[in-house]
Amino acid sequence: MTETSTALPEEDVLQQALNWKQDGKDVALATVVSTWGSAPRPAGSQLAIDETGNMSGSVSGGCVESAVIQEALDIMQSGESKLLEFGVSNDEAWEVGLACGGKIKVYVEKLN
């Protein structure tokens, strides 16, 4: 992280993705592109994943991350970007501290 200047937050998801890539790892990036209802994280929220399943950031505050990681690992192999859709049920929404459910679309792409 030597190159990161003070202008970026210490835990910057994109910088983490770039650092992994520069370390020679395969990296995928997941981005929330739309939300309905009380989705836990707003559009633009990002999660970076490396080939060993390390992650930085979040797209939902925990409820769909493991599914996203699975897809991300596949996408690192195939190279094909994908648009995933998740419904966050009331129960799961409750788990992440929300009173009602929501829906999110997540775009997952490989860092080439």
Add this chain to the structure above:
Amino acid sequence: MQTELLKDLQDARRNKRQVVVATYLNSGEQSLLFPFETKEKSDLLEAARTALIGDKSSQTEIEGEPVFFNIFNPELRLFIVGAVHIAQNLVPMAVAAGYEVTVIDPRRSFGSEFRFPGVTLDNRWPDEFLADADADRRTAIVTLTHDAKLDDPALQHALRSEAFYIGALGSTRTREKRHQRLTREGFTEDDFKRIHGPIGLDIGAKSPAEIAISIIAEITAVLRKKLS
């Protein structure tokens, strides 16, 4: 995403440029957009500009194609000229609202670590500070000293910047005198109108804390386009 594009994005963010990553969700095609740095006009740039102003990443249809605009606005900054009592109340409120705050006062007994623990202080004259600070479209500047020697040079610099909000403490009478001084310096009516004053929303604020609330409320209203 191409690694080169990501590198360019990170450079742009470090340089506090307002940048958007546009992704065509069907084709995966991506580009970096700097809608405030070009005179070029297109639906794509217009949508990116709207997203930056609204401070919200969002998906829109461009020529029938779904495009996602991921926005990267630089951090909001607030420059407070005058390390006065109101400033002591304004700093924590501005920090809570997400601003990176700098308090500027060359009078060291005012702008001291003792009075502003943990706050970024600058003891240069306001005009020297502002000449270096590069106030941009995400910067608000307030002058609180009541002293024309300090406030005026700061306001002159502020008016030459793109700061989204400029506010000056002082009564209607003080404001009229300031108006005359700035006019003598060659500033126009439109320039002067950019200065909010008497500063703050009119909520009947009396104490320094209440005045700070009215200031942060006014800055918020301008940022979110409820006021011009």
